[in-house]
Amino acid sequence: METLSEAPAELETVLDYVRWAASRFQEAGLVFGHGTETALDEAAALVLYTLHMPMDLPSLYFGAKLTRSEREAVVARVNRRIRERLPLPYLTHEAWFMGLPFYVDERVLVPRSPIAELIEARFEPWVDPDAVRQVVDLGTGSGCIAIACAYAFPDAQVTAVDVSPSALEVAKVNVDRHHVGEQLQLCQSDLFESIPAEQRFDIIVSNPPYVDLQDMSRLPLEFQREPQLGLAGGSDGLDIVRRILAQAEERLTENGVLIVEVGNSAPALEAAYPHVPFLWLDFERGGDGVFLLTAEQIRDCRAYLRP
Template structure:
């Protein structure tokens, strides 16, 4: 492998050479994409340009620029790590984008990719009936959802909450990065346990929701993400059941809960067939996000109790 790498370093000279080589290497390795790009070529472009400290929108002439030997080794190293370790590219660059904003990420948090970003850009219309003064990003991970909400609603106080101390540390890095310490805070909390006395007009949650079967069958790139942020019981709804039971107590009148459950949306509908969950449609792709008002949470509270519904254990 070392001899092959050294030979490639002398044979490959330009930026385009390394993009082409990286894409071929990724296809050969059978990598899985979905953490920012959806194909081997774009992934190679992302990693090569990052390694060279060049913007993705660089002029086409850059592709023919020759690399120094030091640059070649650095580019080759990051491409080989992507192929050999099956890490999402964002963990190698420590950067991901969400709602047009840049966020620091590492292995302590999921790579941002939620379709909730489209709802943020639309101000959660038509479901949000009040101007939010307080917003909670529950299971915040990197904090990308809550920080994007802070940008969309500059007069709102925003809490970022996660059960994992490492995720809270990453969220604080991103609060600092976007200079939002006066508006946004990061709190370690298991659901609402660490948020005593707090109530919100808007709670947005991208919780763990992957069911046991999907978790076991995930490609290596997804298994590189923290399991605590992915798996949630046999049907993926253990956390969501707890959230549905408790959320109304932390919402103001006319408050709104927005929650992503991904592929577990069918299990949620089977578990609570009496509840008219609203499922927004996304122009940019994505699915499995429901919205429900505080008043609806209260009206259907009997169904949230353990033992109700066809799968009501939680």
């Protein structure tokens, strides 16, 4: 790996360093998927963040030259991205979800759920947005889904649940950053365990651990850097999902909905619950493996959902 003293003297401009970083990423065989999909996009994000420039920097400025201290900072971050295989958001401590910035570090997963698209639409047409009063996000991690819901439903109370105290520390940073503390309650709990028994929700949303044992063993290094507690879902990926399904009926309002992301474990879910009419949601910007069930459907299927 090149050091700054060995870096080509020809590198001068923003564009030079974006191209150079992309080449080094390709050469090192890095894996992407934590906010970017290609080496070039990742390189641009890294360089622009390091230079304190916006991601939509006008092309005119890509010809601007870097100072020596800026070159040192860019090369150091490129070196670390390659050497440690850390996802870029762990190096920048920033990730984006639903167009909103979030602080992240190794205590939480990097936000990337397609559920953002559903929140933007305020979960229409499956709920009446104006009637939503209580929302719960199970396995909140960085708090991105819960905080996005607070923006989408300003008249609702949002409960952000996680079993991990360290994850909730990160979520607290983001709650404060987005000034939603009066609307959003953080709760350390194993799913609904610490939530008052009488509390009901119009929307239960969750991006729980759902990676099965086989896929966990094959995760690229970048994904291995994320907390396993947020990824590993047991032998078939459904350990937590089963518990959510079993508990949802007693926690939904009469017209409430349950939305859960299960990713590649969707076939296993359908095989495990052949009599449950999961609605698999479509996404314009990509993503799959997210199902929706209404409270009525869950009531009708209680015999199949209870352990």
